[in-house]
Amino acid sequence: MLGTGRRVRYGLNIWPGFVDALATLLLVFVFMLSLFMAAQYYMSEALSGRNATIAQLRLEVEQLARTLSLEREARDGLEQELTALGEELRASLARGEELEASLEQARGRLAARDQRLAEQARAVASLEQDVTSLRGTREELRQALGESRDELDAARVRGTALETQLADTEQRLARVRREADEEVARLSRQVAALRQQLQEVAAALELSEQTVAEQRTEIRDLGQRLNTALAQKVQELQDYRSEFFGRLRRVLGDHPDIRIVGDRFLFQSELLFDSASARLEPAGREQLRRVAGTLMGLSEEIPAEIPWVLQVEGHTDRRPINTPEFPSNWELSTARANSIVHFLIAEGIPPSRLAAAGFGEYHPVAEGDSAADLRRNRRIELRLTRR
Secondary structure, X not given: OHHHHHHHHHHHHHHHHHHHHHHHHHHXXXXXXXXXXXXXXXXXXXXXXXXXXXXXXXXXXXHHHHHHHHHHHHHHHHHHHHHHHHHHHHHHHHHHHHHHHHHHHHHHHHHHHHHHHHHHHHHHXXXXXXXXXXXXXHHHHHHHHOOOHHHHHHHHHHHHHHHHHHHHHHHHHHHHHXXXXXXXXXXXXXXXXXXXXXXXXXXXXXXXXXXXXXXXXXHHHHHHHHHHHHHHHHHHHHHHHHHXXXXXXXXXXXXXXXXXXXXXXXXXXXXHEOOOOOOEOHHHHHHHHHHHHHHHHHHOOOOOOOOEEEEEEEEOOOOOOOOOOXXXXXXXXXXXXXXXXXXXXXXXXXXXXXXXXXXXXXXXOOOOOOHHHHHHHOEEEEEEEEO
């Protein structure tokens, strides 16, 4: 009886403890569920904010591309205007040189006219002296007229001749003075017209130089803005290149024959091709299929205005090859690059985003002749760059 009572008492004590443990577990479950719901809510908010930020950034990139296009058109227009102004400036300079030559000729003619006028002035002075002398002679004759009648008649004859000569001389003097005045007036008008033309040319040259200086300043500012925009585009492409290489590394894993060197992704040729062959092996096709899938996913995120291209470069070691299919390492490296490009096209990569190049043995990464160095030089390089 004592044993039975003890078992009954122990059974009644276990049940409340079991209920308390179950309630505690339920509370813990409810608490963890609440934490999970709160975390889910905050993650949804963060993802929605990130999507909005990405949309805003894409809109800004599109606006920047449009602004860049407008600036390029403005720069082209300014360059055309600058070329036209340069041609006008050269024409104005040529016209100025012609006017200066005309002015020098006019100055030469004016100097000749001045010399002729000086000679005519000396002749007029000589004639005036002759007139004065004749007038004195006439007075002397008039004084001697009362002394002798014969002398008076002779003096009258001489006076008449002298008066005729004096009238002719005065007419010649008036004609010479009139011609000289007309020549001086004509030359003065020519000099004034030439000076006016020179002033107009100087004003046009000054205006053209000022306009050229202003447009050069505008072109320099546009060039700086264009360089800034191009630097931003290059930085964006570098960011996408880093993301592309990071995704490739995650997709391909830590393979000893695949490595990243600078801005290039390197595959050892043995991973993709047999020796002296440009036909892709099944293992290589699988690796390149992963590369194509990664590139397709990234291409949807790269803005359309960035002219990116994936360049495939083939390299060989320095050992020569001479077969009917590959007469030298040039043909082998180029054929391997073309094989990879054709495979990527078949996997859906647009041909406009691909480029193939063969470098033969002329760009080694190891200078030695050991088997390890030769193996490192046999490689395929992928580089995401601008077109």
